[in-house]
Amino acid sequence: MLVKKTAARETTVPRETGSTRVYTELRHNILSMVLPPSAPLDEVGLGKRFQLSRSPIREALVRLASEGLVVTLQNRSTIVAPLDFRSVPEYLDALDLLQRATHRSAAICRSQRDVEEIEATLVVFEKKAKLSFDTNDWLPMIEGNYDFHIRIAQAGRNQYFAGFYKRILEEGRRMLYFHSEFLFKSLGSTVERLNQHHREMVEAIRIQDANEAERLAHEHARQFKGDFLEYMERSITSKMAIAT
Template identity: 55%
Template sequence: MAKVTEPQTQKATGASRVYTILRDEILTMKLAPGTALDEIGLSERFDLSRSPIREALVRLSADGLVSILPNRSTIVSQMDFRRIPEFLDALDLLQRVTTRLAALHRSPLELADIRTAQKAYEKAIANCVKTGTSQAMIEKNYDFHMAIAKAGHNVYFADLYRRLLEEGRRMLHLHFEFQTLDEHMTAEEIGRDHTQIVDAIEARDADLAEELAHRHAAQFKGRFMQFLDRNITASMTLTYPQAQP
């Protein structure tokens, strides 16, 4: 029996390792959108057969982080900046509804889980400000908002919100990288919105919880659009026709 399961265990472990490493590299933009992911090259890099590599790529595809093309080649999924306003509007709506429902329906245990996620987020913020790496903060931000969605007791809203948060991880990385460039930005200031949201959920003040969630989303939208304006347009080369003598 051991001889049968051991290779399967090694395969699963290898695929999980490849998945975790590539996922982190995609989310932190070390692997830029559109980058080709060659199975042979990845096999050599990770010293694995192509089977666990392919399994990891399938998982990343399910997360929306890579795209498997009709010719069976694989690339890091593109980011469609034209649709970002639509994404941010949807995020605002889902964040409002899940936070409102959490204020109405959360149990004491779920509130404790939200508080725990909030503390973990605050710790990750402090580390991000100190080290300049945002990955842990992005993960803890996801955990925090999903703890709120779970407390809302609506699996459909929670699933839609999860998909938005997953899709937006790379945007969050860009946003947090931009946010931490502000030398006056502190960990307390970054985490203040979350603290206020949790207090409203604890007080079961649904109107305030929804309003704070909206402000939080609107603030993210404003900062991210500011980031795009400073970084995307700054890289564009402008050419003008020569003036006629």
């Protein structure tokens, strides 16, 4: 005997959970420096702000902590992860080394599918870079840049290189926000120049020219280092009062 179903089949649309909403907004605020380094993140205050219980707030903070964007102190209070600008030269050296290693490995070990997926992430990056340039919101470009370089690292088939490089890129996202604003506003760089650098990397990986892939990765990191250190120098000297 067939039983006729009287209830209509419902079409459900996935809804954003409370913890995801908190995570997304706080992450955006941290990466864009709306929430500065070492800013306190009080669970009670966040609960009132988002009109949520403490459970989804804690879930969001745990997720942010896994990305290195917040830290929990010994007294169990939570703050935005500090930025130690004294360690910037060490960070930039590590970025250079790991970028060279991962991109060289990618040129040697990549599969055809890797090349296709790297090219796809490049297309997405270029769209996000244009959006950032048009809106002066640098986060889309930062995320696109992260995805592009991580996909290259994965093609290198070395989980240790890729893991360390992922950590370096994650730690550098807020520095990249400063760098991007300075790069386009003060140095007059263009999206086209940045895109060209990435296209050259992809081509070197595609033809498996390991030396060229490493050279381009080093040049890319060296340029970032030079621009960022110039940004820091200008920022420091602009705050100096000249006695008259």
